[in-house]
Amino acid sequence: MGGLAFGKALLRTRILWILLVTIIVTVFTNFVLYKLTENLLKERLQNRLIAIASTAATSFDPADIESIQGSNDITRASFRTVVSQLGAIREANNNIRYVYVMRKTDDPNVFAFVADADSLATNEELDENSNNIIDEEEAPPQPGDLYPVNDYPVLRDEAFSHASVDRDLQPDQWGLMMAAYAPVRDKDGVAIAIIGMDILVDDFQARTQEALLPFLLFTFLFIFLITLLTILLTRVWNEKVEALEEIDRQKDELLSIVSHQLATPITSIRWYTEMMMDGDMGALTKEQKENLCTVHATVIHLVDLVSMILEVSRVQLGRMKVMLQTIDMKEFFAEITDVIEIRAKEKGVKLIMDIPAELPQAHLDKRLTHMTVENLLSNAVKYTPSGGSVSFRVSCNAGCLHIQVGDTGCGIPPQDKDKIFGKLFRASNVRDIEGNGFGLFIAKGAIDAQGGKIWFESKINMGTIFYVDLPLQAVVRKS
Numbered sequence: 001m002g003g004l005a006f007g008k009a010l011l012r013t014r015i016l017w018i019l020l021v022t023i024i025v026t027v028f029t030n031f032v033l034y035k036l037t038e039n040l041l042k043e044r045l046q047n048r049l050i051a052i053a054s055t056a057a058t059s060f061d062p063a064d065i066e067s068i069q070g071s072n073d074i075t076r077a078s079f080r081t082v083v084s085q086l087g088a089i090r091e092a093n094n095n096i097r098y099v100y101v102m103r104k105t106d107d108p109n110v111f112a113f114v115a116d117a118d119s120l121a122t123n124e125e126l127d128e129n130s131n132n133i134i135d136e137e138e139a140p141p142q143p144g145d146l147y148p149v150n151d152y153p154v155l156r157d158e159a160f161s162h163a164s165v166d167r168d169l170q171p172d173q174w175g176l177m178m179a180a181y182a183p184v185r186d187k188d189g190v191a192i193a194i195i196g197m198d199i200l201v202d203d204f205q206a207r208t209q210e211a212l213l214p215f216l217l218f219t220f221l222f223i224f225l226i227t228l229l230t231i232l233l234t235r236v237w238n239e240k241v242e243a244l245e246e247i248d249r250q251k252d253e254l255l256s257i258v259s260h261q262l263a264t265p266i267t268s269i270r271w272y273t274e275m276m277m278d279g280d281m282g283a284l285t286k287e288q289k290e291n292l293c294t295v296h297a298t299v300i301h302l303v304d305l306v307s308m309i310l311e312v313s314r315v316q317l318g319r320m321k322v323m324l325q326t327i328d329m330k331e332f333f334a335e336i337t338d339v340i341e342i343r344a345k346e347k348g349v350k351l352i353m354d355i356p357a358e359l360p361q362a363h364l365d366k367r368l369t370h371m372t373v374e375n376l377l378s379n380a381v382k383y384t385p386s387g388g389s390v391s392f393r394v395s396c397n398a399g400c401l402h403i404q405v406g407d408t409g410c411g412i413p414p415q416d417k418d419k420i421f422g423k424l425f426r427a428s429n430v431r432d433i434e435g436n437g438f439g440l441f442i443a444k445g446a447i448d449a450q451g452g453k454i455w456f457e458s459k460i461n462m463g464t465i466f467y468v469d470l471p472l473q474a475v476v477r478k479s
Contacts, residue, residue: 012234019230023223034215038208045178045204046165049197053182054163056089056099057195062186065101065193068114070144079115079143086117089197097177098198101184104160105146111155113145114193155181159194175202262302270299322365322449329359329401333394336370340377340392348386354393362401362472368446369470372454375439376405376466383409383430384463399472406465412458420456429460 064078073079082101090096100116118140141147149156158164159181169176178201183191273296275281277289284292333355344351380390388408395402412420416427421444424437447454452470 015230015234019227022226026222026226027219030215030219034212037215041204041207045201046180049165049178049180049199050163050182052093052096052199053165053180053195053197056197057163057182057184059085059089060101060184060195062184062192065103065114065184066186068143071142073143074119080120082115083117083119086115086119086195090117093199095200095203096197097172097200098196100196101193102147102196103193109148109150109156111147111149113141113147114143116140119143152179155179155194155196159183159196160191169201169204172198175200176204177201178204266299266302270296270303273299322368324363325366327362327364327366327369329362329394330355330357332366332370333359333373336374336377337392339374340381343378344381344390347381347384349381349384350389351381352389352391354391356394356396359394360396360472362470364401364470364472365446365450368450372443372446372468373403373405375443376403376468379439380405380407380409380464380466382433383407385409396472401468401470401472403468403470404465405468406463408463411460411462411464412456413460417458421454 060082061078064082067073067076067078068082086099086101090099098116101114102111103114105112152166154164154166160183163180163182165180166178169178171177177198179196179198181194181196184193184195185191273292276284277292277296337351337353337355341351377390377392384390384407390408391404391406393404393406410429412427413429416425419425420427421440422437423441425441426437444454447468447470450470452468454466454468456464456466458464
């Protein structure tokens with residue numbers, strides 16, 4: 001169950017990361033879309049203000065503006081005309097707070113004031129704080145007053161060439177303001193002055209906030225739905241995983257029970273057939289003996305199969321029994337190679353052995369180690385075509401037994417390498433060769449249970465080498 005818990009934790013971590021990335025992408029996407037919408041609204045606002053300024057600039061007589069050069073000109077009729085026209089422009093649009101006319105000077109960073117809509121206002125109209133005194137900030141500028149325009153790059157660099165508008169909104173005592181400018185041209189098309197107007201654009205802020213609300217609602221709703229869906233999918237997935245794990249556990253329990261139940265009667269059949277073959281129950285005819293040999297071979301195969309199924313269930317359930325005992329390694333390997341030599345010779349495969357004459361004793365599980373080594377050698381012979389070779393090398397170093405089994409067979413395809421030690425798995429290029437997919441699964445379980453490790457190297461159509469490292473004094477790993 002530890003693997004299941006780890007798998008769930010890993011799945012939960014991956015899902016959280018996916019959810020987090022999804023939320024970040026959603027928020028970022030909606031933010032970008034909102035900023036695009038805001039810029040679009042801002043561009044439409046700027047175009048509208050430019051249109052207002054351009055229209056206003058055409059309402060002036062250039063001669064009237066040219067005639068206003070200083071404060072002495074405030075008595076001129078042309079001055080009153082210009083101021084009146086500025087006032088009419090402001091009254092036509094309630095959002096215009098200031099409207100004025102300015103001209104260039106010899107200094108490009110300084111403009112000269114001409115007139116504004118309040119230039120002829122009465123003291124009562126100018127007294128905004130109602131203290132009966134026209135304060136300095138309330139006093140209207142006079143024609144010819146100079147104004148630095150360093151802080152207004154659009155006004156300084158663009159206003160005299162074409163209608164333009166400030167790039168950004170500026171907060172003011174009245175609210176958010178945006179300035180628009182347009183050149184006043186003479187009959188030759190030369191810009192003699194500019195008309196400027198500061199326009200209240202609080203409605204723009206209201207519109208952008210209105211545009212923001214759907215984006216926020218969509219973002220929160222999408223995140224909520226994604227989170228809810230993720231929780232539901234995680235719960236369903238966990239339930240499925242637990243159900244599959246339980247089915248797998250029950251299947252392994254059933255295999256264990258069945259193999260235990262089959263072991264006794266099959267063993268009995270084996271004993272009786274061997275007794276009959278030995279003549280303990282009377283002489284047999286030649287035909288009877290041949291048939292009995294066939295039955296005995298089948299029974300031996302069933303014994304091996306039941307034993308293998310039992311080992312698979314033990315590995316799967318974490319109940320691999322490890323019975324450590326002192327082993328004479330020379331005799332141990334001799335028992336295995338005597339059997340493998342016969343199989344290799346029958347198939348026409350050359351068996352190359354490199355086993356030291358002297359080997360130390362080892363404290364291992366003889367049954368599990370024997371099963372693993374014999375399985376590796378049997379597979380090597382089985383998957384090596386006639387005329388090929390199988391190598392078996394053994395060495396001891398630093399308290400560790402090193403085993404190497406190589407063949408010149410078909411090799412393991414790259415896409416199968418991560419699955420080769422799996423239960424019931426067989427490489428895709430050996431499906432036509434007899435096998436059940438249990439051997440390497442059991443071999444890995446047997447080596448792992450003794451504190452060792454098993455791995456391999458393989459090249460397609462060139463062969464495979466399996467490596468086994470086992471401590472001479474095995475350490476039993478608890479499940």
